[in-house]
Amino acid sequence: MSLAPAALHEHPTASDRAVVDFHVAAPLDPAQAVFARRGECTVELDLRHAGRRDVVLRYEILGDPALPAVFVAGGISAHRHAAASATFPQEGWWPQQTGIGRVLDPRHYCVIGFDWLGADGAIDAPIDPADQADAVAAVLDQLGIARVEAFIGCSYGAMVGLQFAARHAARLGQLVAISGVHRAHPYASAWRALQRRAVALGALQCDETHGLALARQLAILSYRTPEEFAERFDAAHVSDGRVRVGAEDYLDHCGAKYVERTSPTAYLRLSESIDLQQVDPGLIRLPVTVVAIVEDRLVPVSDAYDLVERLRGETRLRVLRSLYGHDAFLKEESAVAAILREVLDDAAFAGCTEVAA
Amino acid sequence: MSLAPAALHEHPTASDRAVVDFHVAAPLDPAQAVFARRGECTVELDLRHAGRRDVVLRYEILGDPALPAVFVAGGISAHRHAAASATFPQEGWWPQQTGIGRVLDPRHYCVIGFDWLGADGAIDAPIDPADQADAVAAVLDQLGIARVEAFIGCSYGAMVGLQFAARHAARLGQLVAISGVHRAHPYASAWRALQRRAVALGALQCDETHGLALARQLAILSYRTPEEFAERFDAAHVSDGRVRVGAEDYLDHCGAKYVERTSPTAYLRLSESIDLQQVDPGLIRLPVTVVAIVEDRLVPVSDAYDLVERLRGETRLRVLRSLYGHDAFLKEESAVAAILREVLDDAAFAGCTEVAA
Structure with missing residues (x-):
C-alpha cells in the first residue's frame, strides 16, 4: 500500500439531524464481505446563488472506513452508488472501476460517493459546482473523515473535484480529473x-x-x-x-x-x-492528474491543456483516444483503470502529495 | 472564356401552366444592367415517396441566357435568389460568390437558382434529394436549357448536385460539391x-x-x-x-x-x-470537385474522402480549414472563390468535362 492511511476514519458521529442506515454486507461470498453503508444527513450550507439553507446529503461508503479514503464522483446523472455490494446489490454507476477486483477495490480503499446536491429536485435555484465541493466537505465532516487520499471525478465530478481541491486543499491528497476542467466551454x-x-x-x-x-x-x-x-x-x-x-x-x-x-x-x-463552473487553476497546488479525450465533444482537449498549464502543483496529463468521446470514463475500462492504478500506486507521486498538500 | 457556351439558351417557352415574371434590370448603374428574371411553373413529377403529383417550381435567372449556364444551390434554407440585382435588390443567400465582380459574375455566366421542392410547405410527404434533381431538370426544361456548364452545390445543394450528376449526366458539364456528399452521416x-x-x-x-x-x-x-x-x-x-x-x-x-x-x-x-440522401458515386463519370471542411461537424472529411475514392470521372478534392465548420461556404469567401475560379477557368479540366460527359 503506497498511500498513507487516511488521517481520520472514525465511525460516523450521527448528529441529531442525521439519519443513518448502517449495514455490514452479508457474507454470502467471502470475497463480497466488504463494509457498505448508506446514510443521509441534513446540513446547513451557504449556497452561492440559492442562499443559506438546509440541504439533505445522501452518501454511500464501500470498504472499511479504516482504509485510505477515496471520493468518487461522476456526471450529473451519477449518484452515491458507484458499485454493487452484497448490501446494495443493484448495479452502480461505475462498476468498471469500483468493486472487488477493480482498481477501486473496497478491500483496499474506502470508496465514498454521494448524491449531487439538487439531485432530489429539492433545490430549484442555481447550484454552483463550488456548492457541491462544500457539500462533499460536509459529508466528510459527517463521516468524521478529515482527509481523503484521492478525489476521482469524471465529467461534472471532475469539475467539482477541482473546486474541492481549490477550496478544501487540506482535506485532499490528490485529484484525478477525467473529462472535466476548470470551465464550461x-x-x-x-x-x-x-x-x-x-x-x-x-x-x-x-x-x-x-x-x-x-x-x-x-x-x-x-x-x-x-x-x-x-x-x-x-x-x-x-x-x-x-x-x-x-x-x-x-x-x-x-x-x-x-x-x-x-x-x-x-x-x-x-x-x-x-455551466457555472469557474475555478482558478492557479489556486490548486496539490497533485492533479488530468485525463482528456481527443474525441470529447464537450470538453475540448485544448481546455485540458490550458488547465494543465495553469495548475500549480505536480501535474500529470493523460490523453486518450476513444470512440466514445466524453463517455470514455464509462467505456474505456482498461485505459482508465491503468491511469487510476498508476496514480493510486505511484508512491513517488503519493509522496509529492504530502509535500504539496 | 474557357467554358463552351451553353448548348441551348432559348428564351423560355412558357407553357400554358407556367406563370412567368419577366424583367430586365433597370440600368440605374450601368454595371448593374444585367438580365434578371423570376418565374414559376407547375410540372408533374414522379416523386419517390410522395407519388406522382403536380408541383410548383420557382426559379430565378441572373445573367443573359446566352451566357454559359451555371446552376447554384445552397442549404435547405437557401432559395432561388442567390444575389441582389437591380431587378431583385434584396440580399441573396450567396452574395459572397454571386453578382457583379464576384466569381459567379452575371456578366459572364447565366446563374440559375430555384426554390427547393417543398420549400413552400405544399408537400407534406418525404422528399428525396433525387426528386430535387428531377425538379432541377424540369426547371431547365422550362427554360429551354439543355445543359448547364456547372452545378455548384453547397450542403444539401451538393447532395442534390450529386443526384443530378448521376441522373441527368448528359445535361451537366461538371459539378462542384461543397460540404455535401453521397450520404447523410x-x-x-x-x-x-x-x-x-x-x-x-x-x-x-x-x-x-x-x-x-x-x-x-x-x-x-x-x-x-x-x-x-x-x-x-x-x-x-x-x-x-x-x-x-x-x-x-x-x-x-x-x-x-x-x-x-x-x-x-x-x-x-x-x-x-x-437524411434520405443516397447516391452511388460509381454512377458519376463527369468531373467533380469535392470541397470538404476539416471542422465540419455534419459532413466528416472522411466521408468526402470516401466520395472522392468512389467517383468515376476526373475528381478534384479541396480540403479547407475553417472556424465556421459546415458554414464555411457562407463565410470563407476568398478560399471558396479561389476554388470556384480555378474550377470555372481551368480549360484543361473543362476540356475533360466534355470527354467525360
Missing part, C-alpha cells in the same frame, strides 16, 4: 442551454417527460461521437410517411430510461450547474 | 432527427414557432464550431434565478429570424430529405 454550454429549452418547451404543454427525454437525447449526442454512430447505425428509411433515422430506436431508449429516474428540476439545475 | 442524421422532434414537441402545444426556433438553434450548433463559440461568447451567468449562457442571445436571434421566414412543414420535409 461556451459551445458545450450552448448545447446544454438548448437541452434545457427542450425541457421548458415540454413543460409548456404540461408534460415534462417529452421535453426531458428530448434533452437527454440531445445530451447523448454530445457524449458520444460520429465515429461510434457511423459504426452502430444504418441509413434513414421512410416509415409511415416519416423519415426515421438509424439512431432513433437507441435515442428513444435513452430518453425513456432517463425520464424514469430523473426529476426535471434536478436535471435543469444540475445541467445549469455545469 | 448517421450522427448528423440523429442530430437532425432530434431537431424535428423539437418541432413535434412544439406542435403538441399548438405553437410551432417555439419548436421550430429550438430546431433552428440546434441546427446552428451543428453548422458552427466550438472554436468559433469560444472566441465569440463569454461564460454563463445567473439572471433572474436561471443560468443564461453566453451564446443564448445569439441563438435567440437565430431562432426568431428563422421562424419568420420558414414553414414548419417545409423545414421538417427538407430536413428529412437530407
Whole structure:
C-alpha cells in the first residue's frame, strides 16, 4: 500500500439531524464481505446563488472506513452508488472501476460517493459546482473523515473535484480529473442551454417527460461521437410517411430510461450547474492528474491543456483516444483503470502529495 | 472564356401552366444592367415517396441566357435568389460568390437558382434529394436549357448536385460539391432527427414557432464550431434565478429570424430529405470537385474522402480549414472563390468535362 492511511476514519458521529442506515454486507461470498453503508444527513450550507439553507446529503461508503479514503464522483446523472455490494446489490454507476477486483477495490480503499446536491429536485435555484465541493466537505465532516487520499471525478465530478481541491486543499491528497476542467466551454454550454429549452418547451404543454427525454437525447449526442454512430447505425428509411433515422430506436431508449429516474428540476439545475463552473487553476497546488479525450465533444482537449498549464502543483496529463468521446470514463475500462492504478500506486507521486498538500 | 457556351439558351417557352415574371434590370448603374428574371411553373413529377403529383417550381435567372449556364444551390434554407440585382435588390443567400465582380459574375455566366421542392410547405410527404434533381431538370426544361456548364452545390445543394450528376449526366458539364456528399452521416442524421422532434414537441402545444426556433438553434450548433463559440461568447451567468449562457442571445436571434421566414412543414420535409440522401458515386463519370471542411461537424472529411475514392470521372478534392465548420461556404469567401475560379477557368479540366460527359 503506497498511500498513507487516511488521517481520520472514525465511525460516523450521527448528529441529531442525521439519519443513518448502517449495514455490514452479508457474507454470502467471502470475497463480497466488504463494509457498505448508506446514510443521509441534513446540513446547513451557504449556497452561492440559492442562499443559506438546509440541504439533505445522501452518501454511500464501500470498504472499511479504516482504509485510505477515496471520493468518487461522476456526471450529473451519477449518484452515491458507484458499485454493487452484497448490501446494495443493484448495479452502480461505475462498476468498471469500483468493486472487488477493480482498481477501486473496497478491500483496499474506502470508496465514498454521494448524491449531487439538487439531485432530489429539492433545490430549484442555481447550484454552483463550488456548492457541491462544500457539500462533499460536509459529508466528510459527517463521516468524521478529515482527509481523503484521492478525489476521482469524471465529467461534472471532475469539475467539482477541482473546486474541492481549490477550496478544501487540506482535506485532499490528490485529484484525478477525467473529462472535466476548470470551465464550461461556451459551445458545450450552448448545447446544454438548448437541452434545457427542450425541457421548458415540454413543460409548456404540461408534460415534462417529452421535453426531458428530448434533452437527454440531445445530451447523448454530445457524449458520444460520429465515429461510434457511423459504426452502430444504418441509413434513414421512410416509415409511415416519416423519415426515421438509424439512431432513433437507441435515442428513444435513452430518453425513456432517463425520464424514469430523473426529476426535471434536478436535471435543469444540475445541467445549469455545469455551466457555472469557474475555478482558478492557479489556486490548486496539490497533485492533479488530468485525463482528456481527443474525441470529447464537450470538453475540448485544448481546455485540458490550458488547465494543465495553469495548475500549480505536480501535474500529470493523460490523453486518450476513444470512440466514445466524453463517455470514455464509462467505456474505456482498461485505459482508465491503468491511469487510476498508476496514480493510486505511484508512491513517488503519493509522496509529492504530502509535500504539496 | 474557357467554358463552351451553353448548348441551348432559348428564351423560355412558357407553357400554358407556367406563370412567368419577366424583367430586365433597370440600368440605374450601368454595371448593374444585367438580365434578371423570376418565374414559376407547375410540372408533374414522379416523386419517390410522395407519388406522382403536380408541383410548383420557382426559379430565378441572373445573367443573359446566352451566357454559359451555371446552376447554384445552397442549404435547405437557401432559395432561388442567390444575389441582389437591380431587378431583385434584396440580399441573396450567396452574395459572397454571386453578382457583379464576384466569381459567379452575371456578366459572364447565366446563374440559375430555384426554390427547393417543398420549400413552400405544399408537400407534406418525404422528399428525396433525387426528386430535387428531377425538379432541377424540369426547371431547365422550362427554360429551354439543355445543359448547364456547372452545378455548384453547397450542403444539401451538393447532395442534390450529386443526384443530378448521376441522373441527368448528359445535361451537366461538371459539378462542384461543397460540404455535401453521397450520404447523410448517421450522427448528423440523429442530430437532425432530434431537431424535428423539437418541432413535434412544439406542435403538441399548438405553437410551432417555439419548436421550430429550438430546431433552428440546434441546427446552428451543428453548422458552427466550438472554436468559433469560444472566441465569440463569454461564460454563463445567473439572471433572474436561471443560468443564461453566453451564446443564448445569439441563438435567440437565430431562432426568431428563422421562424419568420420558414414553414414548419417545409423545414421538417427538407430536413428529412437530407437524411434520405443516397447516391452511388460509381454512377458519376463527369468531373467533380469535392470541397470538404476539416471542422465540419455534419459532413466528416472522411466521408468526402470516401466520395472522392468512389467517383468515376476526373475528381478534384479541396480540403479547407475553417472556424465556421459546415458554414464555411457562407463565410470563407476568398478560399471558396479561389476554388470556384480555378474550377470555372481551368480549360484543361473543362476540356475533360466534355470527354467525360
